[in-house]
Amino acid sequence: MNKINIKIEGISYQVDENLTILEAAKACGYEIPSLCAFNHGECNQGSCRVCLVEVEGARGLVASCVYPVSEGMSIKISSAKAVTARRESVELLLSNHNKNCQQCDKNGQCELLHVANITGARDDAFAGVLTETHIDRLAPGLVRDTSKCILCGRCIARCENAQGIGILGYENRGFNTFVAPAEDRSFADSPCIQCGQCVNVCPTGALMEHSEIDKVDAAFKAGKHVIVQAAPAVRAALGEEFDYPIGTPVTGKMIAALRRLGFERVYDVNFGADLTIMEEGTELLGRLKNNGVLPMITSCSPGWVNYAEYNYGDLLPHLSSCKSPHQMQGAIIKSYWAEQHGINPEDIFVVSVMPCVAKKFEKEREQQKVNGIPDVDAVITTRELARMIRRAGIMFNRLPDEEWDQDIMGDYTGAAVIFGVTGGVMEAALRTVYHALTGKEKEEIVFTEVRGHEAGIREASIDIDGTVVNVAIASGMRSAKVLLDQIKEGTSKYHFIEIMGCPGGCINGGGQPYVRSCFLPNESDDIMDTYKEKRAKALYSEDERQVIRQSHNNPQIKELYDKFLGEPNSHKAHELLHTSYAAREGFNEL
Ligand code: SF4
Ligand code: SF4
Ligand code: SF4
Ligand code: FES
Incomplete structure (x- = not known):
């Protein structure tokens, strides 16, 4: 990148030539306030005027978020004129x-x-x-x-x-x-x-x-058995709400906080993720063997399911019929777990802590209920959990590390942990499909071909003892659309596709902590580009630490099938763990 010379407040600096004044000033250590400018020009309408500065030779003040630097430019951020103008711009917004x-x-x-x-x-x-x-x-x-x-x-x-x-x-x-x-x-x-x-x-x-904290409060007040389950991506980001560097896993402290909030059981949704892999892997093998509808597409992201129902109604048979992990686990809590503990399912209130706001919609779907009873009663986001922790006066940073509850649903594998990253569901499924096709465990457990943390499409051909499985991964609907249009046109070469609603997967879900460089003075300038990767690393490192890294080797999953479900895709499993979809009109009548 070519460098150019500029001056800020009379001090000389060399900066990259393609920057706006706002970006160049930041690189030189100045924070100019901004509001409408966001994420390297993703939004850059230059309308709020809170970023005004003086530039020698320019007529009037300029909006630093859209004005490019040039050789020899002299900028004044703290002149009385600029300071007053920025203050007045904010005052107008407040008015x-x-x-x-x-x-x-x-x-x-x-x-x-x-x-x-x-x-x-x-x-x-x-x-x-x-x-x-x-x-x-x-x-x-x-x-x-x-x-x-x-x-x-x-x-x-x-x-x-x-x-x-x-x-x-x-x-x-x-x-x-x-x-x-x-x-x-x-x-x-x-x-x-x-x-x-x-x-x-x-x-x-x-x-x-749409906050559901009030619902959780009401369940406690009503004396329900309030059970909480937390998704993998939550632990990779919750620490950010309490000033930990981005990418710091806080699993143990999160469990301790959930206990102090009064939940009767604190479970990891990873058990449900292992269960999803057992069901989804079996479904995929069935479709491969019996000339079923291919490619099969994952269904654990409710944002993606909504998109499919609104825009690709004719492709719905491609979606796996599996519920998402927290819904599966909720169904098991209200059936097997309730039976084992002698509790009426109607007295149980299941709360899911999720990185996602679409899960709030998913849990309301009629097709997710079992005999009219919802699997999950409330979904709170990572941000809502942080609010509950603060409200309760819990000093998160001083909490000890505690362990998940172990009864019935305590075991989980490394495969489950990586569900929170784009490509993670695919990798977890491939670990189990490999075993199902070969009867052997794969020595090199990591499928690097499917890893990545950005939006966009990744694809790979995986040779499993002579059976070639073509896979593709997309996150964010702009990328997914490309793969869906290929299926519609009959040109898709894939057997299995993973689609996540949010770019980067659940680690970047709509319920995760806000990432704003203005509130993160200790993070590097490129944090808006790197935060997804940092959160993903927190999950991949947890996978590496697990002794068991394939869902089919989870001992409590085996026990659940032996004692309750029979086998994957059994009649009972279908009743509790599978769902259906229906095409929807884009705009309902008002
Ligand atoms: S809703 Fe929020 S992001 Fe959208 S225009 Fe208003 S302030 Fe900006
Ligand atoms: S905290 Fe809420 S009410 Fe206060 S200025 Fe911000 S958006 Fe407005
Ligand atoms: S970005 Fe917002 S408005 Fe757009 S689909 Fe997602 S939730 Fe809806
Ligand atoms: S940040 Fe809004 S005009 Fe520059």
Whole structure:
């Protein structure tokens, strides 16, 4: 990269030539406040004006997030004119903002408050009419509150870039502008897949997950047997909420925190992941042997399932009929576990801690219920768990490391742990399919061909003792669409495809801690590019530490089949662990 010479506050620096002033200043150690600019130009509409600086020779102040550096440029960030202009820009945003920060779940992680703080903005500098409050709470996954929206456009860009769906856009004009699905519909009445990627990028409380903490509180109050299960990706990111560096696994402390919150049992969803592999691997082998519908596509990501139902109704027979791991485990808790402990399933309340907001939708699906009883009663995200821990006064960083409860569902394998990473389900399945086809254990357990942490498509041909299995992996719907269109056109060469709704898989789910460089002064400048890889490493290292790394070797899984389910894909297994899908209209009648 060519370097150029610039000056900031009269001090000389050399910077890469292709940067904006905002990026160059950061590389030189200056934080210019910003709001609408996000993630290397993913959103760059230059509208909020909180990043204004003075540039010698330029007419007026310039928006540093869109203005490129050039040779010899001289920039003033702290001139009185620039400081005042930035403060006034924030004050204008505050003038019509519903500032009920005490009741706002974004408080503590709100970028509007952050820029107000560093610019010294006064909340009453300009008298403005408050933006009208429309609150959309109909979708189980997410909530939209127009009174908190600053029209930055990040959510619009994320839905379009990551998912290629384009649910959100600007409605109306001028002071009446707001951001919403087309015609101001609810997320529940639009083909939104409830992945929560837009929530992950929103700087304010305008888009949030649909919290279910109240439901959990009510279950405790009602004296239910409240059992919690936590997904693999949660442990790889929860520490970020308590100032641990990104990629620090906090499994033991998380278990300790869940116990102190009062849960009767604390289980790892990894047991359910091993069970999923047993069911899904058997289903795949059956389809391979019996000329079944191929390619078979994984079904554990509910955002992806929503996308398939809205957009590719004719491809639904390609989806595995397996429920996702937490749903399978919930079904076992309310059947076998309940039977073994002599508890009425209706007195059990299962809480799943998930990196995902689409799981909130999934657990409500009629097709997921067994005899009218839901497998899972509440889903809370990694962020909601952090809120519950803080609310209870638990000093997370001082907790001891504790172990999962062991009865019935305590064992898990390395294969289960890597479910949280794109390519992980595929690798876990291949470890078991190899054994099923050859009767042997694979010596080199790692399938490096399917590993990666970014969105996009990866593919491999795996030769298992002469049987070649062509596989592909995609995360994010923009990538998935390519593979789905191949199937539609009859040109797909694959036997097995893994699709995850969120780019990078569950480690980057819509319920994971927000990653914002302005709140992470100790992380490197490229953290927006590297956080997925760091979280993925936390899971791969846990896989390496496991003595048992193939799902079919999990002793408690074997016991579950021996004593209760019979064999994988048995009638009982189908009743409890499998589901069905139905094509849906994109826009329901209002
Ligand atoms: S979005 Fe931020 S500024 Fe607005 S109410 Fe919430 S915490 Fe306060
Ligand atoms: S939840 Fe996902 S699909 Fe829905 S609007 Fe947000 S990014 Fe788009
Ligand atoms: S909802 Fe959030 S991300 Fe979308 S425009 Fe409003 S403030 Fe920005
Ligand atoms: S961050 Fe530059 S105009 Fe919004």
